[in-house]
Structure formats: C-alpha cells, structure tokens
Amino acid sequence: MxxxxxxxxxxxxxxxxxxxxxxxxxxxxxxxxxxxxxxxxxxxxxxxxxxxxxxxxxxxxxxxxxxxxxxxxxxxxxxxxxxxxxxxxxxxxxxxxxxxxxxxxxxxxxxxxxxxxxxxxxxxxxxxxxxxxxxxxxxxxxxxxxxxxxxxxxxxxxxxxxxxxxxxxxxxxxxxxxxxxxANFRIIGQSVVGVDTPAIVAGKPLFGIDFKLPGMLYAVLETCPAFGGTFKSADLDAVKALPGIAHVLPIKGDGTAESGYDGVAILSTSWWSANKARETLKVEWDTSAVAGFSTESYATQAVARGKAKADTDITRTGDVDAAFASAAKVVSADYSYPFLAHATLEPQNCTALFKDGAIEIWAPTQNPENGRGLVAKALNLSPEKIRINFSRIGGGFGRRLMNDYMVQVAKIAAQLPGVPVKLLYSREDDMRRDFYRPAGWHGFRAALDKGGKLTAFHDHFVTFGKDGRAVRGGDLPAHELPVGLIEHVLLEQSFLPTNMPTGWLRAPGSNALGFVTQAFMDEVAVAAGKDLPGLMLELLADPKELSRGTNQPPFVTARAKGVIEKVVAMANWSGRKALPKGRGLGFAFYYSHMGYFAEVLDVEVADGVPKVKTVWVAGDVGSQIINPINALHQVQGSVIEGLGQALAGQAITQVAGAVEQANFDTHPLQRIPDTPTIIVEFVKTDYPPTGLGEPALPPVIPALVNAIHAATGKRIRSLPVTAEMLTA
CATH class of the missing domain: 3.30.365.10 (Aldehyde oxidase/xanthine dehydrogenase, molybdopterin binding domain)
Known part of the structure; x- marks a missing residue:
C-alpha cells in the first residue's frame, strides 16, 4: 500500500x-x-x-x-x-x-x-x-x-x-x-457501465471464441483421458482421409499440464468437421503410471492419513497439548470438500499465426507473460518473437491463469507456418482438462474453558502434494484464523499423491477454507453457548494488527468487527428466533484478498431441499468504491458462484486417473430461479481501496450450512449439499 x-x-x-x-x-x-x-x-x-x-x-x-x-x-x-x-x-x-x-x-x-x-x-x-x-x-x-x-x-x-x-x-x-x-471526484465513485457492455448486448465479436482470420484452420486436440498418459500409436491416415480434414498432427508434450500433454491435433476448415473427425480417431495411450488414481482411493487414504502423524507443521503456537488436556470441553469434527472445475462459459481457445520465425497469438488469458514464457520454451523462441493480443474473456475464475491452450496452439501453428490456427476446446475438453480446485479433508479440534472461552485450536489438513509441498491451490496459510487471536494453535498438513492438475479457483484456498473453518466455528459457538457472531466478536475484541506476510497489509481486527456488526444489523440477527420451523439464519465472516466480508443467509428447508431466500453482505474494501455498479456485480456474482458450488451438485470425481464429469449436466451451474435476493452494503474505512473479485465468495458457503443447521439441526460437513444429508 x-x-x-x-x-x-x-x-x-x-x-x-x-x-x-x-x-x-x-x-x-x-x-x-x-x-x-x-x-x-x-x-x-x-x-x-x-x-x-x-x-x-x-x-x-x-x-x-x-x-x-x-x-x-x-x-x-x-x-x-x-x-x-x-x-x-x-x-x-x-x-x-x-x-x-x-x-x-x-x-x-x-x-x-x-x-x-x-x-x-x-x-x-x-x-x-x-x-x-x-x-x-x-x-x-x-x-x-x-x-x-x-x-x-x-x-x-x-x-x-x-x-x-x-x-x-x-x-x-x-x-x-x-x-x-x-471530495472532488466526478468519475471515481460514480456507476459507469462497462465499456464493452453495449457490444456484448449487441452480440458483437469480442471474445476469443469469436476471433477469425482469413484462411484460418480450426483445430481440436485429443489427449489421454487419464492425466499424464503418453501417446503410443494411432491410425492417423484414417482421419486424414475424411472430407474437409486438412492435417492430423501428433503433438509432443513435456509431461506437465502447463506445457501440455501428448496429443493428436485434427485441423479442418470448420470446427464442427474437425471435432466430428475425432470419432474416427483411434489412439492407444500408455496409462500405466497414472491409472491408479481415483476419488474412492483418495477418500480412503485421507481417513488413514488424518489419524496418523501429520507430514508437516504449518503453525504451532503456545502449548496445544496442555491446553487440550486441561479443557473443560473439547469439540471435534471432520470436514471435506471435493475437486471443482472452473466451468467457464467460454471454453478454452486460442488463435496463433507462426510466420518468419515469430508467432502472433490472440489469447483470452489472465496471465499473458506466463504464457509468453511457456511458448518461448516450447518453440525455442526469444520472448521478443512472440506477440500476444488480448481478447475479452468469457469467464476466467483462475482457469486462464494457466496457459496450456496457448502452448498447444503454438505447437500446432509452428508446424504450419503462414497458416492461422484456432484451437477450440469442446465443452467436454474444457471440463476434463481443467486445473481443478483441489479436494481437502480437515480434522478439527477446539478446546473450551469452563466459561465457554476458546483456548486452543487444531486443524490436521489432508490434501495433495509431493516432497513436503502442497499442490497449487492446496496451501493452508500459516496465519489462518484463529492464529493470532488465541494463544494455543496447531495447524498441520499431510499430503496424498495425485495426477490431477490443480489450480486457483476464484478466492483460491479461501473458497474451501472459509467453508470448513467458519462452519466448524459455528459448532464451537453452539458448544460454548454462544452464537457465531458473538464468538467472532469476542475473539476480535482486542484492537490488533496481525501480520499477513511480505507485501500484504496486516489483518485489522477493528475492520473485521465493523463488517460483523454491520451485517447482523442488516439481517436483524437478533430476531432470528422468531422465524418459523424449517427456516433459519446462518452467519459467517472471512478475510481474504485484503477484503473483510461478513454474510448472513436466510434459508428455508422443505422436503430436504434448501431454498436461500435472502443474502445480506457487508464488506470492507477500504476508503473508496471506484465503480459502484461493478462493485455490486462482483459481490453478487461471488455469492451466486459460492451458492452454486454448494447447492448445484458441483463436484469433480475421478476413476482410473480420468475425470468422470463432461458437461453441465453432471457439473451444473447455479440457475436464475435459484438466485436469492442479495443485499450489499460497504463499510468505508480509512484504508487504501482493495479488490472485489474474490473476497465476497468465501463466507457464503459456511453461512449457508450454518443456516441449514439453524433450520434443521443437521450439520453439513462435506460438499456439495445433497437431499440425503438433510433427510437422513
């Protein structure tokens, strides 16, 4: 700052x-x-x-x-x-x-x-x-x-x-x-319609999927269903003989998801004919090294690892063992969440033209310089020989921080100098070649004294990693609350092997950690004879600024208190006991990406089906909301996306090293009829403004499951929420 x-x-x-x-x-x-x-x-x-x-x-x-x-x-x-x-x-x-x-x-x-x-x-x-x-x-x-x-x-x-x-x-x-x-701003602080909005409404070509060049060929890329499987053989001539097929090209990968696995590219003058030709393509893959990975196996391993000694400590403060030994009450629970896909509406795509020893790329990328480096390495080019043009992105959520599609189209285009090539994933490609939010399992314990005060906290987190390091998106921050708020805390981690490519999903890490930590803290609050807002305000009572590491502003307890107090007033939290049977309010607070957010959900449960009626959101992102209409949309979108992850049935499962889900029928999105009323207010504080793409998402899921508990008495400790959980 x-x-x-x-x-x-x-x-x-x-x-x-x-x-x-x-x-x-x-x-x-x-x-x-x-x-x-x-x-x-x-x-x-x-x-x-x-x-x-x-x-x-x-x-x-x-x-x-x-x-x-x-x-x-x-x-x-x-x-x-x-x-x-x-x-x-x-x-x-x-x-x-x-x-x-x-x-x-x-x-x-x-x-x-x-x-x-x-x-x-x-x-x-x-x-x-x-x-x-x-x-x-x-x-x-x-x-x-x-x-x-x-x-x-x-x-x-x-x-x-x-x-x-x-x-x-x-x-x-x-x-x-x-x-x-x-005080003299005339543009900042006013609602300004997005500069691309008129063109989007009119259906004008803005996105990577819309881009065309004269003489362009469309490419589809077939890769091994099991991540990391390698190419053995294929009858390429049978595909080349099909009408409209211009080229069939083997593509050599380097064994990493970022640079692309082995594959076979089929090129045609139309994407439909190229994709249709895949039905004729018969490829033999070597999956011997990757076929043993499955969701069922992960779950079995996670239970065993959770009971064993952890691989590594992340944070250890005070004397946790002594604090638990002297506790008046110990609360424990196990929580878990699945792999998730980004499920962007615009599937991955990229266009490239290789000519005269240089390449020009038109890419819907969130991270262009990473892509430049990957392409430079793949084609043995200097970075100056690579020009990257932005196209508008039809959904990123972190998926387009990874530039595998840029490398893939560059490898194809380099074999066809002077010919523009557009690589376009099918929906099935997009769902099955993602960089997934990693699954995780948490074994929690909390110690309470005779007065119901939280004295110790323990989380044994089992996720995926290798050589003592978590996979991308699988970290547990050393400063995860309640670190710094109580004396005795142990955060530790254990790792499972996987072949799944993982990556950052909107509110990376926090989208899962918000769920498990605030849902468990609601259990702790009930055991202490309190409600969760009361417990959080008690923990945040002392004015503190807690370090969050290099180049990050400190966590300010007063800002957290401000949004908690604001949202409980907005939602009339004190009147929640007057709600009818089968209906409840749930609360959660979470700090992520420099933003402080507290949320309350009003949920009604009937016949095992939860219906979110209203969501109240209070957020503190500093002294200035630059574009209020866009800020509102960012928060509303975060809430809707979080509800979709919990309620729409989203989960990625794996058998024999490959993903089972292929489209929105098995990895559904949140729908308009299921979208609640979302009321948003910002708490202005004297701090520099921060971003809004991420921090409103993490609290919505724990607030949801806490509301379900308030309505039904049932605890939801794994996602997604299913009718069986509520009717059992």
Missing amino acids: SAAILSRRGFISASLLAGGGLMFDLAVPMAQAADGTPVILTAFIRILPDNRVIIGAKNAEIGQGAKTMLPMMIAEELDVDWAQVTVEQTHADAAIFGGQSAGGSRTTPREWIPTRQAGAAARAMLVAAAAAQWGVGAATLTTGSGKVTDPKSGKSVAYAALAAAAAKLPAPDPATLTLKDP
Missing part, C-alpha cells in the same frame, strides 16, 4: 499525433514487486484534435471491470468528462505496460496510486503549457471537462489546442503532482 516511487527519468513523454493531436506515454514505476524491483505501469493517453480522449486499458478483462475501472482513474485525474473518453485494449507486453495479469483481486490495490498519477502527470503538462501561453502561474489555473481555465481572466482553452506546446515540455517532477481530493 506504500506510495509509488517515481523517477523523473522516463516518467512521461509527450508527442504530437498526425493531424495535431497529442499522445502521452506514461511510465510510472512503483515498489510492488515481490522481489523489491520496480514494476513499471505504462499507460497511454491520446488527445485527438476534436478534444476526444483515447485511453489504453492494459489489463485483461475477465468481467472484473478492469477495462473500465483503470481508464476511469486516469480520466478522473486528467480531468476530462467520461463522455469524452474512448477505451482501447492494449496488447500484452510487460516491457511496455508493466503487470497485466488478472487474478488475486490485486489490480485495484496495485494500480490505485500509479494509475491516477498517470492522469495527473498528463494534466500537469497541459496546465503548464497553458500557463506559459498566458504568462500566469500554473497554480492559478483550473481544469475540467478537458479544458484549462484561468479564473481571473475567464479565458479557457481545450486540451487539444495545447497539444503542440505540451509536447515540447519536459517531464513533470513527480513530487509536484497533487492527486485529487476524493
């Missing part, structure tokens, strides 16, 4: 456009990189001769609103009207634009100061040009609606008319830049 560290050299330059306009190239170094090196944010602003403004949007757009939000911040500090602004997507190039990834709700905290400084720097140069023209001090001038005004004389001049003079000025000293007082 520290202020940007700026350098006069290379900070800003201005140049004239053909026809008399003005272009600003803005490089804003900031101290945000994990290794301490500066990360450069480069944006561009073009002021056209008619005083219209074009602002480059540098980050991937996955529905989180960055393509609208970042230009809003530049436009605010540039002091132009939003109606003057046109937004254009940049291409992907970290050397020019700095960090362009979309994930972890990091865009807002990373860009809040530097992006505004970019707009302020351009404004300062324009004001300086006007001041020189009129022979007055720059500090006496004002700006607004793309004009500079001298209040004393009443003169004003459009930014475009200052183009020639501003282009000749030296870069401003960053120390002289004054950002707007939030």
Whole structure:
C-alpha cells in the first residue's frame, strides 16, 4: 500500500499525433514487486484534435471491470468528462505496460496510486503549457471537462489546442503532482457501465471464441483421458482421409499440464468437421503410471492419513497439548470438500499465426507473460518473437491463469507456418482438462474453558502434494484464523499423491477454507453457548494488527468487527428466533484478498431441499468504491458462484486417473430461479481501496450450512449439499 516511487527519468513523454493531436506515454514505476524491483505501469493517453480522449486499458478483462475501472482513474485525474473518453485494449507486453495479469483481486490495490498519477502527470503538462501561453502561474489555473481555465481572466482553452506546446515540455517532477481530493471526484465513485457492455448486448465479436482470420484452420486436440498418459500409436491416415480434414498432427508434450500433454491435433476448415473427425480417431495411450488414481482411493487414504502423524507443521503456537488436556470441553469434527472445475462459459481457445520465425497469438488469458514464457520454451523462441493480443474473456475464475491452450496452439501453428490456427476446446475438453480446485479433508479440534472461552485450536489438513509441498491451490496459510487471536494453535498438513492438475479457483484456498473453518466455528459457538457472531466478536475484541506476510497489509481486527456488526444489523440477527420451523439464519465472516466480508443467509428447508431466500453482505474494501455498479456485480456474482458450488451438485470425481464429469449436466451451474435476493452494503474505512473479485465468495458457503443447521439441526460437513444429508 506504500506510495509509488517515481523517477523523473522516463516518467512521461509527450508527442504530437498526425493531424495535431497529442499522445502521452506514461511510465510510472512503483515498489510492488515481490522481489523489491520496480514494476513499471505504462499507460497511454491520446488527445485527438476534436478534444476526444483515447485511453489504453492494459489489463485483461475477465468481467472484473478492469477495462473500465483503470481508464476511469486516469480520466478522473486528467480531468476530462467520461463522455469524452474512448477505451482501447492494449496488447500484452510487460516491457511496455508493466503487470497485466488478472487474478488475486490485486489490480485495484496495485494500480490505485500509479494509475491516477498517470492522469495527473498528463494534466500537469497541459496546465503548464497553458500557463506559459498566458504568462500566469500554473497554480492559478483550473481544469475540467478537458479544458484549462484561468479564473481571473475567464479565458479557457481545450486540451487539444495545447497539444503542440505540451509536447515540447519536459517531464513533470513527480513530487509536484497533487492527486485529487476524493471530495472532488466526478468519475471515481460514480456507476459507469462497462465499456464493452453495449457490444456484448449487441452480440458483437469480442471474445476469443469469436476471433477469425482469413484462411484460418480450426483445430481440436485429443489427449489421454487419464492425466499424464503418453501417446503410443494411432491410425492417423484414417482421419486424414475424411472430407474437409486438412492435417492430423501428433503433438509432443513435456509431461506437465502447463506445457501440455501428448496429443493428436485434427485441423479442418470448420470446427464442427474437425471435432466430428475425432470419432474416427483411434489412439492407444500408455496409462500405466497414472491409472491408479481415483476419488474412492483418495477418500480412503485421507481417513488413514488424518489419524496418523501429520507430514508437516504449518503453525504451532503456545502449548496445544496442555491446553487440550486441561479443557473443560473439547469439540471435534471432520470436514471435506471435493475437486471443482472452473466451468467457464467460454471454453478454452486460442488463435496463433507462426510466420518468419515469430508467432502472433490472440489469447483470452489472465496471465499473458506466463504464457509468453511457456511458448518461448516450447518453440525455442526469444520472448521478443512472440506477440500476444488480448481478447475479452468469457469467464476466467483462475482457469486462464494457466496457459496450456496457448502452448498447444503454438505447437500446432509452428508446424504450419503462414497458416492461422484456432484451437477450440469442446465443452467436454474444457471440463476434463481443467486445473481443478483441489479436494481437502480437515480434522478439527477446539478446546473450551469452563466459561465457554476458546483456548486452543487444531486443524490436521489432508490434501495433495509431493516432497513436503502442497499442490497449487492446496496451501493452508500459516496465519489462518484463529492464529493470532488465541494463544494455543496447531495447524498441520499431510499430503496424498495425485495426477490431477490443480489450480486457483476464484478466492483460491479461501473458497474451501472459509467453508470448513467458519462452519466448524459455528459448532464451537453452539458448544460454548454462544452464537457465531458473538464468538467472532469476542475473539476480535482486542484492537490488533496481525501480520499477513511480505507485501500484504496486516489483518485489522477493528475492520473485521465493523463488517460483523454491520451485517447482523442488516439481517436483524437478533430476531432470528422468531422465524418459523424449517427456516433459519446462518452467519459467517472471512478475510481474504485484503477484503473483510461478513454474510448472513436466510434459508428455508422443505422436503430436504434448501431454498436461500435472502443474502445480506457487508464488506470492507477500504476508503473508496471506484465503480459502484461493478462493485455490486462482483459481490453478487461471488455469492451466486459460492451458492452454486454448494447447492448445484458441483463436484469433480475421478476413476482410473480420468475425470468422470463432461458437461453441465453432471457439473451444473447455479440457475436464475435459484438466485436469492442479495443485499450489499460497504463499510468505508480509512484504508487504501482493495479488490472485489474474490473476497465476497468465501463466507457464503459456511453461512449457508450454518443456516441449514439453524433450520434443521443437521450439520453439513462435506460438499456439495445433497437431499440425503438433510433427510437422513
């Protein structure tokens, strides 16, 4: 959250456009990189001769609103009207634009100061040009609606008319830049419709799946159903003989999911004919090393490992054994959750053209520079020989942080120089070639003293890993609450082997940990004769700032208390006992991705079917909501997605090393009729604003199962929720 560290050299330059306009190239170094090196944010602003403004949007757009939000911040500090602004997507190039990834709700905290400084720097140069023209001090001038005004004389001049003079000025000293007082914001804090929304509503081609090039071939890729199986043999000639088939190409993988497994690519002038040809393709795979993995086996192993000594300690504070030995009451329970797919509506796709020893890629990617590195390695190219163009993403949720599809299409295109190739997954491909949220099993214990105070906490977490390290998405943070709130805590972990590729799903880690920790804490609260909001407020009573590690702000107990108190008031928590039989309120709090969220659900259960009637959400993401309508949508979307994970029947299961589910009939999504009323309020606090893509999701699932318990008396300790759990 520290202020940007700026350098006069290379900070800003201005140049004239053909026809008399003005272009600003803005490089804003900031101290945000994990290794301490500066990360450069480069944006561009073009002021056209008619005083219209074009602002480059540098980050991937996955529905989180960055393509609208970042230009809003530049436009605010540039002091132009939003109606003057046109937004254009940049291409992907970290050397020019700095960090362009979309994930972890990091865009807002990373860009809040530097992006505004970019707009302020351009404004300062324009004001300086006007001041020189009129022979007055720059500090006496004002700006607004793309004009500079001298209040004393009443003169004003459009930014475009200052183009020639501003282009000749030296870069401003960053120390002289004054950002707007939030009280004077005219764009930030106003609801702005997404810049792509009109085109989306009109069905215009924006997404990777829409992209076409002249002479393009469509590719499908057949891989082994069991992850990590290798190619043995296939009758490729039978497929080549089919009508419309242009090429059938073996693709050699490197044994990793990120770079792609072995496969066979079928190319045609239409995707339908290429996909249809797969029915003729007969491939023999070697699955000897990966066929032994199954959901049933994992569950059996997890029970055994949970009873045995853990592989490693994550956190050990105080004397846990002594605290449990002296406890007046011990509460214990086992919780679990399944593998989950990302299930993006737009299946994975990517287009590439290899020509003259270089490759151009059109990719719906959340993490372009990772893809550049993978392609460079796969094709033995220098990164400068790879151009990556963004397309809008039809659902990411973390799936498109992984760039296997980019590597796959690059390997295909490299065998067909000069021919554009579009790789498009079928829905079955997409479901069965994911990087899944890993399953997990938790054995919890909590110790209470005679007064019902929580004195000790223990979690033995069994998940997947190798050589003492968890798979991607399978970590248990060392600071997971109640660490830091009570003296005696033991968090430990054990690992199972798997061939499943794993990855980050929206609110990585937290989407599962929120469920198990807050659902178990509800059990602890009941055993202590309390309710969960009361227990959490008791734990958070002392004002503290708990360290969350390098480059992360501390956890502030007062902010957590603020959202808890807010949501229980919103939901009339104190009146919950007046609800009719079969209906209950459930509460949960969770902190993730720098956001503090507390949620209450009103759930009615009839004939074993839970119906969520209302969800109340209180969130603290700092001092400023940049685009309120988008903030509301992010929270609503998080709630709906979390409910879908719990109630729609979502789970990924595995037999003989392969995933069983293939489409939305067996991994369903939440539907519109099942969507409750969602009431959202933000608690403003004096902290820099943070992101909203993730933190509203984790509390909804534990609040749901806690509400089910309130309505029925039944505890839900595994997901997804089924009718059998509620009728048994």
